[in-house]
Amino acid sequence: MKHQTLENLQIVAEVDQDYPRQAMSRSERLERWAELLERNPDRRLSTLPQTEYQPARARAAMRGDGSPIAVAFEDTVLRAAGLENDSYGATKRFFKLTDGQLHEIICY
Numbered sequence: 001m002k003h004q005t006l007e008n009l010q011i012v013a014e015v016d017q018d019y020p021r022q023a024m025s026r027s028e029r030l031e032r033w034a035e036l037l038e039r040n041p042d043r044r045l046s047t048l049p050q051t052e053y054q055p056a057r058a059r060a061a062m063r064g065d066g067s068p069i070a071v072a073f074e075d076t077v078l079r080a081a082g083l084e085n086d087s088y089g090a091t092k093r094f095f096k097l098t099d100g101q102l103h104e105i106i107c108y
Contacts, residue, residue, distance in 0.1 A: 006067050022080040026096050029081060032041070033072045033095065048088060048108040052099070059099075060089030 024032070037045075046066040053057050063069065063086050072078050073086035084090040092102050 022077065024077075024081040029078065029095055032075065032078060033068075036071050036075055037068060048106045049108050051088065051103050051107050060087060060092075062088040 033088075044066070045066045045068055048062045048064050048067060048069075051062060054062065065087070069088065069091045070086045072091065073083055075083075081094075083094045088102065088106070091097070092099070095102075097105075
């Protein structure tokens with residue numbers, strides 16, 4: 001496969017950079033996340049410790065391999081619905097959670 005620049009692709013094809021995201025309600029997003037976590041009840045999940053003590057900017061950037069957030073981001077459905085990455089901040093915005101609610105999910 002040859003790498004092409006966006007400009008080169010636009011010469012030969014119509015490139016839609018505003019690809020429509022799969023619309024999901026907040027409830028549907030949360031239910032999907034819960035289902036993903038319940039699929040493997042024996043899985044050992046990592047935590048993001050002491051999120052409540054981190055400055056807001058540092059907390060927003062927190063992430064961890066094997067965390068509940070990482071499980072959500074691995075899902076193509078949630079990514080298609082707009083989950084941007086596996087950071088605390090992106091997860092908080094996507095699922096419309098408060099810091100307290102997200103703390104209950106991902107902190108030890």
